[in-house]
Amino acid sequence: MGTRRLQRRSTGVAVVEFSLAFIPYFAMLSVLCDASWSIFAKATLQFAVRSAVRQGITITGTQATAAGETLTQMVKDTVQHSALGLLNGTSGRAYIQVHYLAQDSSSSTGVTDVSTQANGNSPGNIMEVSVNSYPVGALLPRIYSLFMPVDKSPAMVSAFAADRIEPSNDVPSIGSAP
Amino acid sequence: MRRTSRSGGAYIELALLTLVLVPLMLGVISCGLNMHLQLQTVQLARDAGHMFAEYIDFTLLGNQQVLAAIGNTLGLSTTAGSGTAVVILSNVRYVDVSACTLAGKVDAHGNPSGCTNYGNWVFSTRIVIGNSSIRSSNLGTPPTSIVTSNGTIAITDQVTNANDVASVTGINPWNSTTDTGLPSGQVVYVAEASAKGFHMPPFSAGTNTYAQVYF
Numbered sequence: 001m002g003t004r005r006l007q008r009r010s011t012g013v014a015v016v017e018f019s020l021a022f023i024p025y026f027a028m029l030s031v032l033c034d035a036s037w038s039i040f041a042k043a044t045l046q047f048a049v050r051s052a053v054r055q056g057i058t059i060t061g062t063q064a065t066a067a068g069e070t071l072t073q074m075v076k077d078t079v080q081h082s083a084l085g086l087l088n089g090t091s092g093r094a095y096i097q098v099h100y101l102a103q104d105s106s107s108s109t110g111v112t113d114v115s116t117q118a119n120g121n122s123p124g125n126i127m128e129v130s131v132n133s134y135p136v137g138a139l140l141p142r143i144y145s146l147f148m149p150v151d152k153s154p155a156m157v158s159a160f161a162a163d164r165i166e167p168s169n170d171v172p173s174i175g176s177a178p
Numbered sequence: 179m180r181r182t183s184r185s186g187g188a189y190i191e192l193a194l195l196t197l198v199l200v201p202l203m204l205g206v207i208s209c210g211l212n213m214h215l216q217l218q219t220v221q222l223a224r225d226a227g228h229m230f231a232e233y234i235d236f237t238l239l240g241n242q243q244v245l246a247a248i249g250n251t252l253g254l255s256t257t258a259g260s261g262t263a264v265v266i267l268s269n270v271r272y273v274d275v276s277a278c279t280l281a282g283k284v285d286a287h288g289n290p291s292g293c294t295n296y297g298n299w300v301f302s303t304r305i306v307i308g309n310s311s312i313r314s315s316n317l318g319t320p321p322t323s324i325v326t327s328n329g330t331i332a333i334t335d336q337v338t339n340a341n342d343v344a345s346v347t348g349i350n351p352w353n354s355t356t357d358t359g360l361p362s363g364q365v366v367y368v369a370e371a372s373a374k375g376f377h378m379p380p381f382s383a384g385t386n387t388y389a390q391v392y393f
Contacts (some may be wrong), residue, residue, distance in 0.1 A: 025199075103241075110235065161248060162252065
């Protein structure tokens with residue numbers, strides 16, 4: 001009888017052991033997935049802004065006219081198309097900024113932001129494309145302690161790329177920047 | 179008795195498995211983060227090198243701030259000696275007869291005379307942005323005493339100062355017989371970037387990342 005009782009009691013042990021093992025491993029897996037997701041998002045945005053800069057510094061007025069867009073719009077389009085859907089829609093586009101910087105000996109830093117000027121995209125100026133503070137949502141809520149509120153805050157990632165606008169006699173319209 | 183003694187076996191197995199899996203996971207994380215840092219370093223060097231080759235003056239704070247934005251996650255700072263990354267920009271040129279002539283180091287027949295760096299690659303510009311203690315250039319380091327505030331090095335130092343010789347491989351000077359190589363008087367733009375790697379001993383020693391691009 002005593003042996004049978006022991007047998008009956010051990011039937012749920014596997015479930016209990018599985019639960020105990022599952023919790024820490026699931027937590028570790030969650031950390032790994034969350035970190036990977038953030039790094040992937042950062043790398044994707046970095047690729048997107050870099051692609052947009054490479055294309056943006058060579059866009060001509062003829063190309064912009066054919067596309068029916070301004071330079072800034074075309075650059076932002078490229079960022080969106082290269083971001084694997086992360087920056088889709090108006091809300092996604094709002095994270096993209098295109099700054100134009102001119103060399104200016106009268107400025108204390110030697111450089112002036114001319115993004116709002118009509119000739120801000122003159123050849124020789126620097127085009128800086130950025131995605132600022134894009135929120136990468138947590139895949140799973142983070143529980144650090146039973147005594148702390150659950151953390152669901154997104155990780156903020158940013159990406160920058162810059163290059164000098166190539167010489168051209170066919171400069172496109174700058175559009176609304178940044 | 180036997181059944182009672184086996185009941186804790188799973189915990190021991192779990193503990194043994196954890197000893198393997200946890201370090202494995204930490205190793206994967208550190209390796210992945212270092213690869214990500216390396217990719218960012220390559221892009222920083224590439225962006226800096228291309229703008230440098232397009233005559234952007236990186237001695238100006240405003241242009242350095244553009245680089246600092248690109249290298250922000252690497253810890254690039256515009257303040258010399260601070261931060262966890264560095265960008266080293268160099269111009270190198272080959273000292274041929276025309277370079278010696280430019281410095282007046284030729285004899286009456288136009289042959290090099292006193293042009294001690296003749297036949298060597300030398301630095302004509304050196305600009306360092308960020309924390310120079312992170313890494314020194316693979317090409318060498320010209321003495322700070324001969325580098326002017328705008329990063330340039332006088333032609334006389336280029337052709338006579340032995341400490342201005344750069345260690346350059348893989349580029350050939352102009353060869354008039356085969357019409358190949360770098361044309362006389364032209365410079366090569368070299369950008370190097372380095373950043374402190376992810377540090378989590380014993381899984382990641384924090385080895386610095388490094389990238390070098392030529393334009």
